[in-house]
Amino acid sequence: MYDELLLTVLLTSVPLILAATGELVVERSGVLNLGVEGMMLMGAVAGFGVTSLSGSPYIGMLGGATAGALTAALFGFFVLGLATNQVATGLALTIFGTGLSGLIGAPLVGQAIDGLPVFIVPLLSDIPVLGVLFRLDLLAYLSIGLVAGTSFVLFRTRAGLVIRAVGDNATSAHALGYSVLKVRFYTVMFGGMMAGLSGAYLPLVLTPHWAEGMTAGRGWIALALVVFASWQPWRVVGGAVLFGGVTIMQLAGQARGWSVSPQFLSMLPYLATIIVLVAMSRGGRAERGAPAQLGRIFLPPR
Amino acid sequence: MQKIIGFIALIGIAIGIAWWSMKPQDEVQQADGASSDPLKVGFVYLTNPGDHGWTYAHEVGRQDLQAHFGDKIETNFVENVAEGPDAARVIRELVEQGNEVIFTTSFGYMDPTLKVSKEFPNVKFHHITGYKRSENMATGNIRFYEGRYVQGVVAGLMTKTNKIGYLGAFPIPEVIQGINAFASGLRSVNKEASISVVWVNSWYDPVKESDAAKVLIAEGADLLAQHTDSPAMLQTAEKAGVKGFGQSSDMHEFAPNAQLFSSVNNWGPYYIQQVQHVMDGSWTTGEGPDHWAGNTWNGLGDDYLVLTEFKNMPADIAAKATAARDGIASGSLNIFEGPMMDNKGNEVLATGAVLDDGGLWAMNYYLDGVLGDLPN
Known part of the structure; x- marks a missing residue:
């Protein structure tokens, strides 16, 4: 019973981990992309549509990642190429992604697909309760791999150093000969790919279904998680599991007949996010963790 | 020069996006059938009929209605209408396009339907599963x-x-x-x-x-x-x-x-019955002050x-x-x-x-x- 609940918690967390890790890298390079929700929806509709056409959820996964990256490229074109305001462009991207995914997805409504299969790791999956960690699908395993990879690249490689330098002091990075806009464009594309994968996870694993606006605010939670994690990849995992835990807890509480209003219980995950954000900003860690030039436009001097 | 091209591209893309994303929501879809002067019947749907649930059942009912009356009526519908104030705009739009009978098919359309019904006393409104009525707004329900x-x-x-x-x-x-x-x-x-x-x-x-x-x-x-x-x-x-x-x-x-x-x-029999009443001039919002004693509240017994x-x-x-x-x-x-x-x-x-x-x-x-x- 508890292992099944834990499994549901983990599955709920995976899309948050994927999207938040992508956004974390984008923000580390100094770009704030508020369009995560829109990119996720594009990933979801592409993931579902490609799977439906090709019959393979793995090709669908790639389709979702590609759609997310292409949507992000549009964002990159505006904020990096045309130096538009990042906040406004990001919000526009969310509205655009919501509308376009609904349009593309209209003929897909009501169809069913076979989602990603589960890989059971022999022996390890027999461990009581924690065995569920080894009864997941490919994308869930991959999400942990991507967090590890992101953490390694950001803090242990030269590329990561360049990304962080661009985010903290773009002028110096430029003076050293690094192309700030190119680095930022790559990170934006990576963020889009991750958001696309995250969106694709909904129809490929959580519910084999396409519905308009099916991300239902998960993109915004992912954005909050980046701050929550103070721009540290592994903390994203903790935050996502905590968030997923509260979400599932409220459903389980209702199932057990706890006498608390369902509206209050539905609010809990968001309340938890706000409390943690407040606690963090009091400690001053948010300021210390944030990339110094987050959200600032950089125009290379000629 | 580069900036001007960029600016023009930006405006072009923005217009394109606006045109594209507006289309699915606001376009009233004219369904089959139209003769000299058919009675126009409008439907407001909560989701897409492809949901294979609630809205799909209404869509089947609409098709039954159209098939029953043939070219004597013309049915129109708007899908994906959010519950709440914005629904009033969609309902009003349906009225302005000449729909004389309107079915709003979700609980959350209750207040918007009531509001619009007072603005257009000659149009006959049916709100599905609510409990508020007016002079020209009836309630419809099934004994689910x-x-x-x-x-x-x-x-x-x-x-x-x-x-x-x-x-x-x-x-x-x-x-x-x-x-x-x-x-x-x-x-x-x-x-x-x-x-x-x-x-x-x-x-x-x-x-x-x-x-x-x-x-x-x-x-x-x-x-x-x-x-x-x-x-x-x-x-x-x-x-x-x-x-x-x-x-x-x-x-x-x-x-x-x-x-x-x-x-x-x-929903077919209910829609057919109500439209028939409108055609005969015998349409009422029901007897008595109680909303459940409205036009019909049937279930398994009447299919x-x-x-x-x-x-x-x-x-x-x-x-x-x-x-x-x-x-x-x-x-x-x-x-x-x-x-x-x-x-x-x-x-x-x-x-x-x-x-x-x-x-x-x-x-x-x-x-x-x-x-x-x-x-x-």
Whole structure:
């Protein structure tokens, strides 16, 4: 019973981990992309549509990642190429992604697909309760791999150093000969790919279904998680599991007949996010963790 | 120069985006059929008819209506209309396009429909499942709860864990009636089993519905019922190897092994009857001040509610389900008949008494068999 609940918690967390890790890298390079929700929806509709056409959820996964990256490229074109305001462009991207995914997805409504299969790791999956960690699908395993990879690249490689330098002091990075806009464009594309994968996870694993606006605010939670994690990849995992835990807890509480209003219980995950954000900003860690030039436009001097 | 090109590209893309994203929501889709001067009938849909649930059932009803009257009427519909104030704009738009009869097909359109009905006294409005009326606004409903009694009977006989999961959208009268009818059917065959209700606070949110279903299964439920619109719960049940009941439409293609049966809303006869009344000049919003005594409130007996084939269950249980269905249809079986106890142990209906329609709409308690408290 508890292992099944834990499994549901983990599955709920995976899309948050994927999207938040992508956004974390984008923000580390100094770009704030508020369009995560829109990119996720594009990933979801592409993931579902490609799977439906090709019959393979793995090709669908790639389709979702590609759609997310292409949507992000549009964002990159505006904020990096045309130096538009990042906040406004990001919000526009969310509205655009919501509308376009609904349009593309209209003929897909009501169809069913076979989602990603589960890989059971022999022996390890027999461990009581924690065995569920080894009864997941490919994308869930991959999400942990991507967090590890992101953490390694950001803090242990030269590329990561360049990304962080661009985010903290773009002028110096430029003076050293690094192309700030190119680095930022790559990170934006990576963020889009991750958001696309995250969106694709909904129809490929959580519910084999396409519905308009099916991300239902998960993109915004992912954005909050980046701050929550103070721009540290592994903390994203903790935050996502905590968030997923509260979400599932409220459903389980209702199932057990706890006498608390369902509206209050539905609010809990968001309340938890706000409390943690407040606690963090009091400690001053948010300021210390944030990339110094987050959200600032950089125009290379000629 | 580069900047100017960029600026022009930006404006071009913005216009393109605006045009594209506006299109699906606001375009009123003119359906088939149009002759010299047909009566125009407009429908407002909550989601896309492809939801294979609530809206799909309305779309089937609209097609039945069109087929029945042929070129004497023209039907139009707008899909994906959010509940709340914006619905008023869509309803007004339908009126301005010449629709003289309008059906708004979700509970949340109640106040917007009321508002617009006062602006256009010559247009005949029907609000589906609400309780507010005006001079030219009627209420329409189906006795959905009748199907849920049969579900309760089947669930009580099928369950091994004696735990039944029930997904509710919002705690409104219609949903409470359904839960209590289910409990009444359950208790008629099984004194031990209990119903866990989970509110998902949405009519249509497949991810949340499936999360709630997973949690209920993890909590030991081996039978699931839903008062939400998508097939996500049944898909989850199919995967987990438990059984459940479909909602609004036949959902067996999503869950061939899990769906025991589905209560299908058959709106065609209601639409046909109302439009016929309008054509004859005999249309009224119903008798008396009570909204449930409106134009119609029919169920299994008049085929407004139809149960799909009883499948994936032993023959003797199917026979009992058939008996319950036929009993309700013929009126020999009363779903809410005293003695009736609420889940706190208070008697809500004395021995021998039968709950009338007014009592049905005033239900503010859970019957014995339902866990937890009814939210306000």
